[in-house]
Amino acid sequence: MPPPPLVFSVMDSASGARRRDPSASSRSRMPAAARTVLAALYLAPFAAAAPPPDPRDSLNIDSKTTFTPRHYADLKTWEARKAGLRRQILVSAGLWPLQERGPLAVHRFGRTPKGPYIVEKLALETLPGFYVGANLYIPARLSRPAPAILVAHGHWKHGRTHHAEDYSVPALCANLAAQGFIALAWDMVGYEDTRQLPHNFGDSPEELSWLFAPFSLQLWNAIRALDFVESLPEVNRFQIGMTGTSGGGTQTYLLAAIDERIRAAAPGGMVSATFQGDDVCEMAPGLRIGTNNLELTSLIAPRHLLLVAATGDWTRNTLKVELPAIRSIYALYRQERRASAAMINAGHNSNRESREAVYAFFHRVFMRRYLYSAPPRESDDVPLPSREELLIGDALRDKPQASRSAIFAEWRAMAIARTASMKDELLRERIAALFHVSLPDQVAVPDSSAELVLLRADTGTPVLAQWLNPPSEDTDEFEIGVSPEGLSCERCRQAEPGGGSARARLLIEVYRAGLPPQPFRLERATFHRSNFAERTQDILSAIRYVAGFASRKPIVLSCFGLARAWCLLAAAATPPEINIRLAAGLDEDYTAGLAEYLNRPGIAYSGGLPVLFRLASRHGGGAATAATMGR
Structure with missing residues (x-):
């Protein structure tokens, strides 16, 4: 007769995810050491007969698995892991190795003065015939190149133009510009002005074989948005940061993880040991095999990092779990103080308090202000642009736009050229x-x-x-x-x-x-x-x-x-x-x-x-x- 199954909790060595026997709740209260000894004695007759269990049989990880942070003993070990994880992100996106990129075609559709800043409508042509709607917020008065902040929006209904009490991209960007920063907000695929593709494309066998999918294209769009901002004469290219909440938080830590040009990052609402994100643009084949958001965010070390968390969502344990784990990586560089967190008493959000934590963070990092005094508050005197002042609308639709098949063909051509250049x-x-x-x-x-x-x-x-x-x-x-x-x-x-x-x-x-x-x-x-x-x-x-x-x-x-x-x-x-x-x-x-x-x-x-x-x-x-x- 085979021995009964032991009831235990194990750690998967590759992913750090806990796997627990579903019957664990019925475990007796016998001391652990006694259970171990009795189990060993009972199983001894069977030890030589049965092959070891296969850990793959009990591995069942998903977006809501709870992960335990890994510990790295020294910087050399972490740097080797870091290189592998960066490659893992880019391979999952179909973008490894990154190639030299030519100039980005940018189409401009007019500026609107808004007092302390100017907002401009743009379309970034990230692939030939594929346009990504965007808005550039620039301080009205600039005497020298300014720091720039990329703002990736989350899955709120109106994306980069969404303005509500719990989430507002226009309020964030307008206040950043009024405070002296240049800000760029752009569309996710399938939002606002960027509707040549739906948000959930890429599920056909042929598209999957080329990794032509929301995760891949949005990471590519983010890289090109960074290319554009870095090219602006008004921008100090050594002072570029990025922020975003929810799905925008995912885009923030991923781009900052793979691109050192992001000198400071403030992802909100997505760096969690208990939830990895389950939208189609947050997942890709192989992306989190053996890893998780917590470890991927650690790739930003030793650059400046602010985790914007909330008591009412899956980031509620940030001060106890996620921040200490990430700081353990920063400690390898002796830069623990560069990783910080802001805990907001609210639900899943980018509300006024969250935004003010972001303003203070970027001021401390880039402008060296408010180190010993109160940081800037969001001002009600800063006028916000209307959706009509942000959306391009018919003017963009009048341009020759590539079809889904034509966009896919350009993606394939980029991949073929990459392969041809590789040894x-x-x-x-x-x-x-x-x-x-x-x-x-x-x-x-x-x-x-x-x-x-x-x-x-x-x-x-x-x-x-x-x-x-x-x-x-x-x-x-x-x-x-x-x-x-x-x-x-x-x-x-x-x-x-x-x-x-x-x-x-x-x-x-x-x-x-x-x-x-x-x-x-x-x-x-x-x-x-x-x-x-x-x-x-x-x-x-x-x-x-x-x-x-x-x-x-x-x-x-x-x-x-x-x-x-x-x-x-x-x-x-x-x-x-x-x-x-x-x-x-x-x-x-x-x-x-x-x-x-x-x-x-x-x-x-x-x-x-x-x-x-x-x-x-x-x-x-x-x-x-x-x-x-x-x-």
């Missing part, structure tokens, strides 16, 4: 980052298991394996067999033609090998690898294990059925110094039936089958690190 090393790095797969540094083989189990040292995920022909002193080649049938595969037990008795042969069973492809769900894809990627991870574990024996000797991947796709990705992601090849030639027969199966989010952006074939076929015979532990 193999970057292509391999991108394909591995897109699917979140990697060759592990180390694979352990626990002696406690009766079966051969390959255990990734970085994730703890097990792979069942079986030597059909163990390595010996005479071994001159190694074969890894992979099939949807796992260890039950009879075809895999037949030696590949041309493989002699001196070939060592390993058969593996990858994760949920027999299950059909999962239907795509954006929220799940944001936090989890696909089963396709998990199977590739397992093949990479086997490659690392076998490479510990093989040294410079060749490793052959002998794959059957849909496993050919998993092996193709594994070979493409394997560093070229490992001497590996696919048993089947890279020809039409090999790819028959795989094109549709491989049509996954981002695959076209990453170069598609041609790049996979190119990378999979370019492996040499360099020395492999002997990193296998155990038998």
Whole structure:
């Protein structure tokens, strides 16, 4: 009889998310140490018979999962993590690596004097024929270049023109301009003047394969908005900040995370350990695999940061949880005081009190004012523009506007040009980052298991394996067999033609090998690898294990059925110094039936089958690190 399940709470090492057994509430009040001892004694007879549990089976993360902050022991470790997270954001957006960008076409539709400032209607042509409505607020009197603030709006009905007691972009921008800042507010996709695309586009298989989606395009628009502001002669390019609330808070911490030109950031209402944002423009395949908003915001360190929080939403614990966690990253730079927070007694908002906290923050950072005196208050004497003074309307619609298909074509052209400029090393790095797969540094083989189990040292995920022909002193080649049938595969037990008795042969069973492809769900894809990627991870574990024996000797991947796709990705992601090849030639027969199966989010952006074939076929015979532990 199998042992009963233990009731426990575990931490996922990759994401920091807590996973708890649903029956935990019925746990007895026996002391924890006693429960542990009794459990160990009870389970001892079964320890040698059962393989270790697979942590992937219990991993279920979504936008409302509670995350526990990670701790980083030193700056070197954090800087390495920081580089990987920046790449993760940009890969998820289909924008890595960022390329040189040409001049931005800006279309102007008139200025309106408003006393202490002037407001101007603009359209930023972020892609040929695609216009993003915007407003530029400039102080009426400027004697020298001024600090500039980018203002990203949230999901309120009227976006950049929304004016209400609990949220007002015009009040924020007008007061910033009256206080001496230049402010730019622009539309989310599908809002106000920017309606060539709906807000929830990008769900067709072809658009997904190019990562043409709200998250991607809005991040691109934000980068181009920053390019525009930096180019203005009225702007001090070394004093650019950014703020936004709710969905605008998401845009704020993401742009500041990837672009050092943002010298100070004040995201509001979205930096939370308990809610990650669930709008289509806040999610993307792979964006938060192994991470969360808290850690992504920490990428802003050591630049100035203000977390604007509220007692009535998911940021209510900022002073106890999020701020101390982020300050622990700032402490690595010895800059803890640069991270601060403002707690507002209200619901989800950007009300007057929240806005005044933002004014004070930017004054302290950029103007060195109010360090020891009261910061500026929002003035009722500052006139606010009407919606008619902010919206472009018919004047923009009269311009030739690209259709959805034409905008998509421009996005594809940008991705194709990026791929054409990349060398193999970057292509391999991108394909591995897109699917979140990697060759592990180390694979352990626990002696406690009766079966051969390959255990990734970085994730703890097990792979069942079986030597059909163990390595010996005479071994001159190694074969890894992979099939949807796992260890039950009879075809895999037949030696590949041309493989002699001196070939060592390993058969593996990858994760949920027999299950059909999962239907795509954006929220799940944001936090989890696909089963396709998990199977590739397992093949990479086997490659690392076998490479510990093989040294410079060749490793052959002998794959059957849909496993050919998993092996193709594994070979493409394997560093070229490992001497590996696919048993089947890279020809039409090999790819028959795989094109549709491989049509996954981002695959076209990453170069598609041609790049996979190119990378999979370019492996040499360099020395492999002997990193296998155990038998």
